[in-house]
Amino acid sequence: MGRWEPNARGRLVEAALELYSSRGYDQTTVAEIAKRAGLSERTFFRHFTDKREVLFGGASEFQEQLVRALDNAPVALPAIDVVAVALEAIAGGFSERHEFARRRQTIIAENAELSERERIKLASLASALADALRRRKVSEPAATLAAEMGIAVFRVAFERWIRETNQPDLPHILRGSFEELKTVTAGK
Protein backbone atom coordinates (compact mmCIF):
# COMPACT_ATOMS: atom_id res chain seq x y z
CA MET A 1 0.00 0.00 0.00
CA GLY A 2 1.14 3.56 -0.69
CA ARG A 3 1.49 6.31 1.86
CA TRP A 4 -1.58 7.97 3.29
CA GLU A 5 -2.69 11.08 1.40
CA PRO A 6 -4.94 13.52 3.29
CA ASN A 7 -8.40 13.59 1.67
CA ALA A 8 -7.10 11.98 -1.53
CA ARG A 9 -10.58 11.01 -2.69
CA GLY A 10 -12.02 14.51 -2.26
CA ARG A 11 -9.03 16.06 -4.05
CA LEU A 12 -9.40 13.63 -6.96
CA VAL A 13 -13.13 14.34 -7.29
CA GLU A 14 -12.51 18.09 -7.25
CA ALA A 15 -9.70 17.84 -9.83
CA ALA A 16 -11.85 15.61 -12.07
CA LEU A 17 -14.87 17.93 -11.94
CA GLU A 18 -12.69 20.94 -12.76
CA LEU A 19 -11.13 19.19 -15.77
CA TYR A 20 -14.40 17.67 -17.03
CA SER A 21 -15.96 21.15 -16.88
CA SER A 22 -13.16 23.12 -18.43
CA ARG A 23 -11.88 20.85 -21.18
CA GLY A 24 -14.59 18.21 -21.46
CA TYR A 25 -14.96 14.68 -20.11
CA ASP A 26 -13.69 12.92 -23.24
CA GLN A 27 -10.55 15.05 -23.39
CA THR A 28 -9.54 14.38 -19.78
CA THR A 29 -7.20 11.52 -18.78
CA VAL A 30 -6.70 9.86 -15.41
CA ALA A 31 -3.04 11.03 -15.50
CA GLU A 32 -4.20 14.64 -15.75
CA ILE A 33 -6.71 14.25 -12.91
CA ALA A 34 -4.05 12.75 -10.65
CA LYS A 35 -1.53 15.45 -11.56
CA ARG A 36 -3.97 18.28 -10.87
CA ALA A 37 -4.83 16.71 -7.50
CA GLY A 38 -1.10 16.46 -6.69
CA LEU A 39 -1.40 12.67 -6.43
CA SER A 40 -0.20 9.64 -8.38
CA GLU A 41 -2.22 7.64 -10.90
CA ARG A 42 -1.76 4.72 -8.53
CA THR A 43 -3.60 6.64 -5.84
CA PHE A 44 -6.39 7.44 -8.30
CA PHE A 45 -6.87 3.74 -9.03
CA ARG A 46 -7.01 2.94 -5.31
CA HIS A 47 -10.17 5.08 -5.17
CA PHE A 48 -11.76 4.65 -8.61
CA THR A 49 -11.68 1.95 -11.30
CA ASP A 50 -11.78 4.56 -14.10
CA LYS A 51 -12.60 8.21 -14.80
CA ARG A 52 -16.31 7.46 -15.22
CA GLU A 53 -16.56 6.10 -11.69
CA VAL A 54 -15.76 9.56 -10.29
CA LEU A 55 -19.26 10.50 -11.51
CA PHE A 56 -21.13 7.22 -10.96
CA GLY A 57 -19.33 5.69 -7.98
CA GLY A 58 -22.16 6.60 -5.60
CA ALA A 59 -24.87 4.81 -7.58
CA SER A 60 -24.70 1.37 -5.98
CA GLU A 61 -24.58 2.82 -2.46
CA PHE A 62 -27.61 4.97 -3.30
CA GLN A 63 -29.44 1.89 -4.59
CA GLU A 64 -28.66 -0.07 -1.42
CA GLN A 65 -29.87 2.78 0.80
CA LEU A 66 -33.04 3.14 -1.22
CA VAL A 67 -33.88 -0.57 -1.10
CA ARG A 68 -33.20 -0.63 2.65
CA ALA A 69 -35.46 2.41 3.18
CA LEU A 70 -38.15 0.67 1.15
CA ASP A 71 -37.82 -2.56 3.15
CA ASN A 72 -38.26 -0.50 6.33
CA ALA A 73 -41.37 1.41 5.19
CA PRO A 74 -44.63 0.68 7.07
CA VAL A 75 -46.33 -2.49 5.83
CA ALA A 76 -49.82 -1.07 5.44
CA LEU A 77 -48.96 1.65 2.91
CA PRO A 78 -50.01 1.47 -0.77
CA ALA A 79 -47.09 0.72 -3.15
CA ILE A 80 -46.76 4.29 -4.48
CA ASP A 81 -46.57 5.68 -0.92
CA VAL A 82 -43.96 3.08 0.04
CA VAL A 83 -41.83 4.35 -2.85
CA ALA A 84 -42.44 7.98 -1.87
CA VAL A 85 -41.53 7.34 1.79
CA ALA A 86 -38.31 5.53 0.80
CA LEU A 87 -37.21 8.26 -1.63
CA GLU A 88 -37.95 11.04 0.85
CA ALA A 89 -36.05 9.17 3.58
CA ILE A 90 -32.81 9.19 1.61
CA ALA A 91 -33.36 12.54 -0.12
CA GLY A 92 -32.59 14.24 3.19
CA GLY A 93 -29.00 13.03 2.96
CA PHE A 94 -28.45 14.94 -0.29
CA SER A 95 -28.40 18.45 1.20
CA GLU A 96 -24.61 18.57 1.70
CA ARG A 97 -24.02 17.36 -1.85
CA HIS A 98 -25.93 20.09 -3.68
CA GLU A 99 -22.85 21.74 -5.17
CA PHE A 100 -21.33 18.42 -6.27
CA ALA A 101 -24.67 17.25 -7.74
CA ARG A 102 -25.09 20.49 -9.67
CA ARG A 103 -21.62 20.37 -11.23
CA ARG A 104 -21.89 16.64 -11.92
CA GLN A 105 -25.25 17.08 -13.68
CA THR A 106 -23.90 19.81 -15.97
CA ILE A 107 -21.03 17.55 -17.06
CA ILE A 108 -23.39 14.61 -17.68
CA ALA A 109 -25.93 16.69 -19.60
CA GLU A 110 -23.23 17.82 -22.04
CA ASN A 111 -22.03 14.32 -22.91
CA ALA A 112 -24.25 11.83 -24.74
CA GLU A 113 -22.45 8.72 -23.46
CA LEU A 114 -22.65 9.93 -19.84
CA SER A 115 -26.33 10.85 -20.24
CA GLU A 116 -27.00 7.31 -21.46
CA ARG A 117 -25.08 5.89 -18.51
CA GLU A 118 -27.21 8.02 -16.15
CA ARG A 119 -30.40 6.69 -17.75
CA ILE A 120 -29.18 3.11 -17.40
CA LYS A 121 -28.41 3.69 -13.71
CA LEU A 122 -31.91 5.11 -13.17
CA ALA A 123 -33.47 2.15 -15.00
CA SER A 124 -31.53 -0.27 -12.81
CA LEU A 125 -32.67 1.69 -9.75
CA ALA A 126 -36.28 1.28 -10.89
CA SER A 127 -35.74 -2.47 -11.37
CA ALA A 128 -34.29 -2.77 -7.86
CA LEU A 129 -37.29 -0.88 -6.44
CA ALA A 130 -39.72 -3.13 -8.31
CA ASP A 131 -37.89 -6.23 -6.96
CA ALA A 132 -38.14 -4.85 -3.42
CA LEU A 133 -41.87 -4.15 -3.88
CA ARG A 134 -42.47 -7.70 -5.12
CA ARG A 135 -40.72 -8.98 -1.98
CA ARG A 136 -43.39 -7.01 -0.09
CA LYS A 137 -46.02 -8.99 -2.06
CA VAL A 138 -46.97 -6.12 -4.36
CA SER A 139 -48.23 -7.79 -7.55
CA GLU A 140 -47.38 -6.98 -11.16
CA PRO A 141 -47.80 -4.64 -12.96
CA ALA A 142 -48.34 -2.49 -9.83
CA ALA A 143 -44.76 -3.09 -8.60
CA THR A 144 -43.15 -2.05 -11.90
CA LEU A 145 -45.47 0.91 -12.39
CA ALA A 146 -44.98 2.25 -8.84
CA ALA A 147 -41.18 1.84 -9.13
CA GLU A 148 -41.00 3.54 -12.54
CA MET A 149 -43.24 6.38 -11.33
CA GLY A 150 -41.04 6.83 -8.27
CA ILE A 151 -37.88 7.14 -10.35
CA ALA A 152 -39.54 9.51 -12.85
CA VAL A 153 -40.71 11.71 -9.97
CA PHE A 154 -37.27 11.56 -8.36
CA ARG A 155 -35.60 12.66 -11.62
CA VAL A 156 -37.98 15.58 -12.04
CA ALA A 157 -37.55 16.66 -8.40
CA PHE A 158 -33.77 16.23 -8.53
CA GLU A 159 -33.47 18.44 -11.60
CA ARG A 160 -35.57 21.12 -9.96
CA TRP A 161 -33.51 20.87 -6.77
CA ILE A 162 -30.27 21.29 -8.73
CA ARG A 163 -31.50 24.46 -10.44
CA GLU A 164 -32.48 26.15 -7.17
CA THR A 165 -29.81 28.08 -5.34
CA ASN A 166 -31.40 29.23 -2.08
CA GLN A 167 -30.83 26.18 0.18
CA PRO A 168 -33.44 24.03 -1.58
CA ASP A 169 -34.96 21.11 0.30
CA LEU A 170 -35.04 17.92 -1.81
CA PRO A 171 -37.54 15.99 0.39
CA HIS A 172 -39.92 18.96 0.16
CA ILE A 173 -39.56 19.24 -3.63
CA LEU A 174 -40.05 15.47 -3.88
CA ARG A 175 -43.34 15.63 -1.96
CA GLY A 176 -44.54 18.35 -4.31
CA SER A 177 -43.57 16.29 -7.35
CA PHE A 178 -45.48 13.24 -6.07
CA GLU A 179 -48.52 15.48 -5.72
CA GLU A 180 -48.02 16.61 -9.33
CA LEU A 181 -47.82 12.97 -10.40
CA LYS A 182 -51.20 12.29 -8.81
CA THR A 183 -52.73 15.31 -10.51
CA VAL A 184 -51.27 14.44 -13.91
CA THR A 185 -52.29 10.78 -13.72
CA ALA A 186 -55.83 11.62 -12.66
CA GLY A 187 -56.02 13.70 -15.88
CA LYS A 188 -56.73 16.97 -14.08
Next chain:
Amino acid sequence: MGRWEPNARGRLVEAALELYSSRGYDQTTVAEIAKRAGLSERTFFRHFTDKREVLFGGASEFQEQLVRALDNAPVALPAIDVVAVALEAIAGGFSERHEFARRRQTIIAENAELSERERIKLASLASALADALRRRKVSEPAATLAAEMGIAVFRVAFERWIRETNQPDLPHILRGSFEELKTVTAGK
Protein backbone atom coordinates in the same frame (compact mmCIF):
# COMPACT_ATOMS: atom_id res chain seq x y z
CA MET B 1 -26.27 -1.19 -57.24
CA GLY B 2 -26.36 -4.96 -57.00
CA ARG B 3 -29.04 -7.19 -58.46
CA TRP B 4 -32.47 -7.28 -56.91
CA GLU B 5 -32.92 -10.00 -54.29
CA PRO B 6 -36.50 -11.05 -53.54
CA ASN B 7 -37.39 -10.11 -49.95
CA ALA B 8 -33.72 -9.66 -49.00
CA ARG B 9 -34.56 -7.65 -45.87
CA GLY B 10 -37.01 -10.23 -44.53
CA ARG B 11 -34.57 -13.07 -45.20
CA LEU B 12 -31.78 -11.21 -43.39
CA VAL B 13 -33.99 -10.52 -40.37
CA GLU B 14 -35.06 -14.16 -40.20
CA ALA B 15 -31.46 -15.41 -40.52
CA ALA B 16 -30.27 -12.96 -37.85
CA LEU B 17 -33.00 -13.92 -35.36
CA GLU B 18 -32.25 -17.62 -35.85
CA LEU B 19 -28.53 -17.12 -35.26
CA TYR B 20 -28.96 -14.71 -32.32
CA SER B 21 -31.29 -17.27 -30.69
CA SER B 22 -29.27 -20.40 -31.33
CA ARG B 23 -25.67 -19.27 -30.80
CA GLY B 24 -26.09 -15.88 -29.12
CA TYR B 25 -25.96 -12.30 -30.35
CA ASP B 26 -22.30 -11.69 -29.45
CA GLN B 27 -21.15 -14.82 -31.25
CA THR B 28 -22.90 -13.99 -34.54
CA THR B 29 -21.18 -12.10 -37.37
CA VAL B 30 -22.70 -10.21 -40.29
CA ALA B 31 -20.93 -12.65 -42.65
CA GLU B 32 -22.78 -15.56 -41.02
CA ILE B 33 -26.14 -13.79 -41.21
CA ALA B 34 -25.66 -13.03 -44.90
CA LYS B 35 -24.53 -16.59 -45.63
CA ARG B 36 -27.50 -18.13 -43.85
CA ALA B 37 -29.86 -15.83 -45.78
CA GLY B 38 -28.16 -16.86 -49.04
CA LEU B 39 -27.10 -13.25 -49.66
CA SER B 40 -23.87 -11.25 -49.72
CA GLU B 41 -22.50 -9.08 -46.92
CA ARG B 42 -22.85 -6.20 -49.34
CA THR B 43 -26.59 -6.83 -49.51
CA PHE B 44 -26.72 -6.93 -45.71
CA PHE B 45 -25.11 -3.49 -45.52
CA ARG B 46 -27.56 -2.11 -48.06
CA HIS B 47 -30.32 -2.83 -45.52
CA PHE B 48 -28.62 -2.43 -42.11
CA THR B 49 -25.64 -0.45 -40.83
CA ASP B 50 -24.64 -3.25 -38.42
CA LYS B 51 -25.98 -6.39 -36.74
CA ARG B 52 -27.58 -4.39 -33.92
CA GLU B 53 -29.75 -2.46 -36.35
CA VAL B 54 -31.59 -5.67 -37.27
CA LEU B 55 -33.10 -5.42 -33.75
CA PHE B 56 -33.36 -1.63 -33.35
CA GLY B 57 -33.88 -0.41 -36.90
CA GLY B 58 -37.59 0.22 -36.31
CA ALA B 59 -37.08 2.54 -33.33
CA SER B 60 -36.86 5.88 -35.13
CA GLU B 61 -39.86 5.11 -37.34
CA PHE B 62 -41.82 4.14 -34.21
CA GLN B 63 -40.83 7.42 -32.56
CA GLU B 64 -41.92 9.45 -35.59
CA GLN B 65 -45.28 7.67 -35.73
CA LEU B 66 -45.82 8.19 -32.03
CA VAL B 67 -45.02 11.91 -32.14
CA ARG B 68 -47.30 12.33 -35.16
CA ALA B 69 -50.14 10.51 -33.38
CA LEU B 70 -49.61 12.75 -30.36
CA ASP B 71 -49.64 15.90 -32.50
CA ASN B 72 -52.96 14.73 -33.98
CA ALA B 73 -54.67 13.96 -30.65
CA PRO B 74 -57.67 16.14 -29.70
CA VAL B 75 -56.59 19.46 -28.18
CA ALA B 76 -58.89 19.43 -25.16
CA LEU B 77 -57.59 16.20 -23.62
CA PRO B 78 -55.48 16.14 -20.42
CA ALA B 79 -51.78 15.32 -21.03
CA ILE B 80 -51.97 11.74 -19.77
CA ASP B 81 -54.92 10.99 -22.07
CA VAL B 82 -53.12 12.54 -25.04
CA VAL B 83 -50.26 10.11 -24.41
CA ALA B 84 -52.67 7.18 -24.01
CA VAL B 85 -54.53 8.04 -27.23
CA ALA B 86 -51.26 8.32 -29.18
CA LEU B 87 -49.88 5.02 -27.89
CA GLU B 88 -53.14 3.17 -28.55
CA ALA B 89 -53.28 4.62 -32.07
CA ILE B 90 -49.98 3.06 -33.08
CA ALA B 91 -50.30 -0.08 -30.94
CA GLY B 92 -52.87 -1.37 -33.44
CA GLY B 93 -50.14 -1.65 -36.07
CA PHE B 94 -48.19 -4.14 -33.97
CA SER B 95 -50.54 -7.10 -34.39
CA GLU B 96 -48.74 -8.55 -37.44
CA ARG B 97 -45.39 -8.28 -35.69
CA HIS B 98 -46.21 -10.36 -32.61
CA GLU B 99 -43.95 -13.26 -33.53
CA PHE B 100 -41.03 -11.00 -34.46
CA ALA B 101 -41.50 -8.93 -31.28
CA ARG B 102 -41.56 -12.05 -29.11
CA ARG B 103 -38.36 -13.50 -30.57
CA ARG B 104 -36.64 -10.11 -30.54
CA GLN B 105 -37.50 -9.53 -26.87
CA THR B 106 -36.08 -12.92 -25.82
CA ILE B 107 -32.78 -12.12 -27.55
CA ILE B 108 -32.62 -8.67 -25.93
CA ALA B 109 -33.51 -9.92 -22.45
CA GLU B 110 -30.59 -12.38 -22.55
CA ASN B 111 -27.95 -9.78 -23.43
CA ALA B 112 -27.00 -6.98 -21.02
CA GLU B 113 -25.72 -4.61 -23.72
CA LEU B 114 -28.89 -5.04 -25.81
CA SER B 115 -31.09 -4.55 -22.73
CA GLU B 116 -29.27 -1.29 -22.02
CA ARG B 117 -29.76 -0.23 -25.64
CA GLU B 118 -33.49 -0.97 -25.34
CA ARG B 119 -33.71 1.17 -22.19
CA ILE B 120 -31.92 4.05 -23.92
CA LYS B 121 -34.33 3.85 -26.85
CA LEU B 122 -37.30 3.96 -24.45
CA ALA B 123 -35.79 6.95 -22.61
CA SER B 124 -35.34 8.80 -25.89
CA LEU B 125 -38.93 7.94 -26.81
CA ALA B 126 -40.06 9.48 -23.51
CA SER B 127 -38.01 12.63 -24.21
CA ALA B 128 -39.58 12.95 -27.67
CA LEU B 129 -43.05 12.57 -26.15
CA ALA B 130 -42.30 15.22 -23.52
CA ASP B 131 -41.05 17.59 -26.26
CA ALA B 132 -44.26 17.02 -28.24
CA LEU B 133 -46.37 17.69 -25.13
CA ARG B 134 -44.52 20.95 -24.46
CA ARG B 135 -45.28 21.99 -28.05
CA ARG B 136 -48.93 21.50 -27.05
CA LYS B 137 -48.32 23.97 -24.18
CA VAL B 138 -48.28 21.30 -21.47
CA SER B 139 -46.10 22.77 -18.69
CA GLU B 140 -43.31 21.11 -16.72
CA PRO B 141 -43.13 18.81 -14.82
CA ALA B 142 -46.49 17.59 -16.18
CA ALA B 143 -45.06 17.00 -19.68
CA THR B 144 -42.14 14.90 -18.45
CA LEU B 145 -44.24 12.96 -15.94
CA ALA B 146 -47.00 12.17 -18.45
CA ALA B 147 -44.41 11.09 -21.06
CA GLU B 148 -42.45 8.90 -18.63
CA MET B 149 -45.64 7.28 -17.35
CA GLY B 150 -46.81 6.62 -20.88
CA ILE B 151 -43.59 4.81 -21.74
CA ALA B 152 -43.63 2.84 -18.47
CA VAL B 153 -47.21 1.76 -19.17
CA PHE B 154 -46.31 0.88 -22.76
CA ARG B 155 -43.40 -1.28 -21.59
CA VAL B 156 -45.57 -3.14 -19.08
CA ALA B 157 -48.34 -3.66 -21.66
CA PHE B 158 -45.88 -4.71 -24.37
CA GLU B 159 -44.31 -7.36 -22.14
CA ARG B 160 -47.72 -8.72 -21.27
CA TRP B 161 -48.72 -8.74 -24.95
CA ILE B 162 -45.56 -10.67 -25.89
CA ARG B 163 -46.23 -13.38 -23.32
CA GLU B 164 -49.78 -14.00 -24.52
CA THR B 165 -50.26 -16.47 -27.34
CA ASN B 166 -53.95 -16.36 -28.21
CA GLN B 167 -54.11 -13.40 -30.65
CA PRO B 168 -53.58 -10.79 -27.96
CA ASP B 169 -54.74 -7.23 -28.62
CA LEU B 170 -52.08 -4.65 -27.69
CA PRO B 171 -54.41 -1.58 -27.69
CA HIS B 172 -56.76 -3.44 -25.32
CA ILE B 173 -53.91 -4.47 -22.99
CA LEU B 174 -52.61 -0.90 -23.11
CA ARG B 175 -55.98 0.52 -22.01
CA GLY B 176 -56.03 -1.91 -19.09
CA SER B 177 -52.48 -0.92 -18.09
CA PHE B 178 -53.38 2.79 -18.10
CA GLU B 179 -56.26 1.95 -15.76
CA GLU B 180 -53.79 0.11 -13.50
CA LEU B 181 -51.54 3.16 -13.54
CA LYS B 182 -54.39 5.34 -12.30
CA THR B 183 -55.20 2.87 -9.53
CA VAL B 184 -51.56 2.53 -8.45
CA THR B 185 -50.88 6.27 -8.49
CA ALA B 186 -54.03 7.03 -6.51
CA GLY B 187 -52.64 4.66 -3.84
CA LYS B 188 -55.58 2.27 -3.97
